[in-house]
Amino acid sequence: MSLAARIKSDTGRGPTLIYVPGIDGTGEYLLGTADRLREDFRLITIEFCDDASAAPDSYAHHAQTLHEALTEQGIPPGLLLAESFGGAVALQYALDFPNEVQGLALVNTFPRYHRRLNLRLTRLLFPLAQTALFRALRRRFAPWALFGALREPEAIRLFQARNGPIFDDLYARRLALIQKLDLRPRLPEIHCPVLIFHSHKDRVVDADRQAHIMASLLPKVRLYPIPRGGHVILPLASIPWVEELQSLLPQNN
Secondary structure (H helix, E strand, O other), rough: EEEEEEEEEEEEEOEEEEEOOOOOOOOOOOOOHHHHHHHHOOOEEEEEEOOOOOOOOOHHHHHHEEEEEOOOOOOOOOOEEEEEEHHHHHHHHHHHHHHOOOOOOOOOOOOOOHHHHHHHHHHHHHHHHOOOOHHHHHHHHHHHHEEEEEEEEEEEHHHHOOOOOOOOHHHHHHHHHHHOOOOOOHHHOOOEEEEEEEEEOOOOOOHHHHHHHHHHHHHOOOEEEOOOOOOOOOOOOOOOHHHHHHOOOOOHH
């Protein structure tokens, strides 16, 4: 069995927008932003799961299975909106299938994760995430750690309402993939327009540093800094997601 991407939902009308989730892999953490995006885009949400392939876990396999899922459903090329772990999947997809990507919108992501000690500690302490006490504390305190200073009440309410089994074996396997990742040498090969949202208060990813590294390597890139934002910003209504995503469409470039 290997980690793979598959379509979770296909709703709305308009230009194709494919949401590639973060390490939770559920495709459910757009929260209220999903409804806003469906008004102007055909929104395809992706989830990460196990498949029957003998291929080893890799970002390349995620990208390949994403391409297979989209092709099987006849979904035309479009924009990719991807956050954190999913941002590297989107970068890999743009490298492997350049004709299928009109533009990339990357949110607090990385081509190589630089906080190596944090990553090792997270993997070491991962068993604690299986406990009921940890899950209860996460529900109560995670929004304050993850949203930074941009704490919209509705976004936090919706976040806290999610009670799915995030910290499972698949999460641990995705976490292990980050250790091996380094897409920096290949970033100059990506020629579609790229928009990078990067929060200055991100405690999970050094998003500001990562954004500037990517900006120095990508041929066609624009940065969107969010000074008060934390790691989780996609559910926020105060950010003009629709307008910024529309700026990536071919007729606007």
